Each structure stands twice: as structure tokens, then as C-alpha cells.
Amino acid sequence: MTSERLTAPPARTRRRPPRGLSAGLPLALGSVLFAAVAVMVGSGSGLALLDPGLHQWLVDARTPAATTVLEAITTVSSPTWLTVIGIGFAAIWALVRREVWRPGLLMAAMASTVAVSWTIKHLLARSRPPTPQMLMGPDDAYSFPSGHTFGATVFLLVLAYLMLSRRSTAWRRRALAAAAVVLIPLVALSRVYLGYHWPTDVLASVFLGTAMLGVVVLVDARRPRWTRVSFPSRSHSSQAR
Numbered sequence: 001m002t003s004e005r006l007t008a009p010p011a012r013t014r015r016r017p018p019r020g021l022s023a024g025l026p027l028a029l030g031s032v033l034f035a036a037v038a039v040m041v042g043s044g045s046g047l048a049l050l051d052p053g054l055h056q057w058l059v060d061a062r063t064p065a066a067t068t069v070l071e072a073i074t075t076v077s078s079p080t081w082l083t084v085i086g087i088g089f090a091a092i093w094a095l096v097r098r099e100v101w102r103p104g105l106l107m108a109a110m111a112s113t114v115a116v117s118w119t120i121k122h123l124l125a126r127s128r129p130p131t132p133q134m135l136m137g138p139d140d141a142y143s144f145p146s147g148h149t150f151g152a153t154v155f156l157l158v159l160a161y162l163m164l165s166r167r168s169t170a171w172r173r174r175a176l177a178a179a180a181v182v183l184i185p186l187v188a189l190s191r192v193y194l195g196y197h198w199p200t201d202v203l204a205s206v207f208l209g210t211a212m213l214g215v216v217v218l219v220d221a222r223r224p225r226w227t228r229v230s231f232p233s234r235s236h237s238s239q240a241r
Contacts, residue, residue, distance in 0.1 A: 027214025034207035041144055041200050042124060051198040058193045059133055070190035071136060077152045077187045079114060086110045086155060101223060102162045109158045109216050110151065116208070117147045126201070133195035145205040146197045152187040153209025156180045158216050165220070184209075 040046035075081065090103035097103075121142035128134075128143040160176040188202035 024214060024218060026210050026217060030207045030209070030211030030214055034204050034211060037200055037204040037207065038120075038124065038144070041126060041204070047200050047203070048198075051200055054199045055129055055133075055192060055195075058189075059195065062135075062193065066193070067135060070186075070193050073186050074136070074148060074190040074194055074196075077148045077190070079147050079151055082110065082151045082155055089159075105216060105220060106155075106158055106162060109154050109212060112215075113147070113151050113154050113209075113212065116212070117145060117150050120145055120208075121147075126198075129195050129198065135194045136196075139196055143197055144201045145208055146188070146191050146201045147205075148191050149184070149188045149197075149202040149205035150209050150212075153184050153206050154212045156184060157209060157213040161213060161217060162220070 037047060040048045076085075086107060090107045093106075094100055094103040121144065124144050125142055126144040128139060128141070131138045131140075156176075157180060160180055164173055164176060184206060188206065191197040191202050192199055
């Protein structure tokens with residue numbers, strides 16, 4: 001008589017949103033690092049002194065293949081495209097999962113990036129690199145921070161947090177972590193490579209996105225009780241009738 005082993009499905013870990021010190025850590029760390037870079041940019045010191053050399057090195061290293069790939073990445077990560085992707089993803093999430101809190105929180109974070117980025121750009125009023133180095137047409141908007149990098153960082157980090165802070169599998173954790181680790185640097189690289197930002201613009205944008213993640217974590221930790229109830233599915237509603 002042979003015995004058969006039953007293969008258990010992948011374990012799904014149910015977690016509670018972080019609270020206390022762990023909830024405020026991304027906000028504090030991201031804010032401090034962003035402020036440090038902003039001071040360097042405003043005073044023309046520290047890392048900002050390396051901007052011209054690093055930018056020119058990337059410009060000199062351009063190749064047709066790299067340009068094609070990075071132009072595609074920068075197009076998809078534009079504020080317009082990210083808004084479309086975010087709205088579509090949030091709508092599908094709300095319909096499939098029958099909830100509004102997490103999709104709504106994701107969209108609120110994305111909307112905030114536009115206002116925050118616009119405000120900081122006009123406060124520091126940093127000029128972009130020379131127009132002849134811009135490969136996808138001129139752009140006379142202010143340079144600091146990078147809206148593409150900021151938006152992509154917020155979208156990927158907040159999405160990963162919202163999806164992993166409740167239930168997750170090891171495969172999902174690895175996939176979302178890999179997406180953030182790979183895509184955020186690629187977006188940042190594309191903005192400098194294509195001639196639209198200085199290296200400190202994109203570096204500060206990643207720190208600012210981390211701070212925005214901290215805000216989302218704190219808001220989620222104080223989630224109102226009424227939002228914990230999912231709206232009923234269609235089948236459930238039809239049965240109730």
C-alpha cells in the first residue's frame with residue numbers, strides 16, 4: 001500500500017498594517033534624505049557638484065538600443081500614463097476585490113504626487129539640463145524633483161505595501177519587490193540619460209516617494225472602522241432579493 005502526500009497550496013500570510021515607530025520610519029527617513037539633497041541642490045554643494053559630470057557621462061554613453069528602451073520606459077512612466085494605469089488598476093482592484101479603501105488610497109497617493117511635485121518645482125525653480133541634450137523634444141518646466149521618478153516610486157512602493165500588508169504569498173512578495181527594485185532605478189536612469197534631469201533630481205525623487213509611502217502607511221494604520229467592510233458582490237445582492 002502506497003501513501004500519497006498531499007501538496008499544500010502556497011501559504012498566504014495575513015498581516016496587520018504597521019503601527020507606531022515602524023509606520024513612521026519611511027516618512028522620517030525619506031523626508032530627511034530628501035531635505036538633505038534639496039539643501040545641496042539649493043546651495044550648489046555636495047552631491048549637486050557631481051551633477052554636470054555624471055549627466056555628461058550618460059549623454060556620451062548613449063547607444064541606439066539603450067535610447068529605444070529608455071524612451072519607452074520614460075513614456076510609460078509619464079504622469080499622464082501613470083494616471084491612466086493607476087485609475088485602471090484601481091478600478092479593476094475595487095471591482096474584483098469588492099473594496100474601496102486600498103484602491104482609493106493608491107489613487108489618493110498618486111494624485112498627491114502631482115500637487116507635491118508642482119509645489120516643490122516652483123519653490124526651488126531649478127533649471128533643466130541644456131535643451132539640445134533632450135532626446136524627446138524640449139521641456140522648459142523646472143527640473144527638481146523628477147515627476148516621472150517621483151510618480152513611479154510612489155506607485156510601485158504604495159502598490160507593493162497595500163498588496164503585501166494584508167495577505168501575500170512568497171511568490172507575490174518576491175515579484176513586487178523585484179518590480180520596485182528594477183523599475184524605479186530604470187525610470188530614474190531614463191530621465192537623466194534622455195537629458196531631462198540632473199542625477200540629484202531623480203535621487204531626491206526616490207527619497208520623496210519613500211516619504212509619501214510613509215504617509216500612506218500612517219493613514220492606513222488609522223483606517224476608519226467603516227472602511228473595513230467590503231461592499232457585497234452581485235451574486236450576494238441577487239440572493240438577498
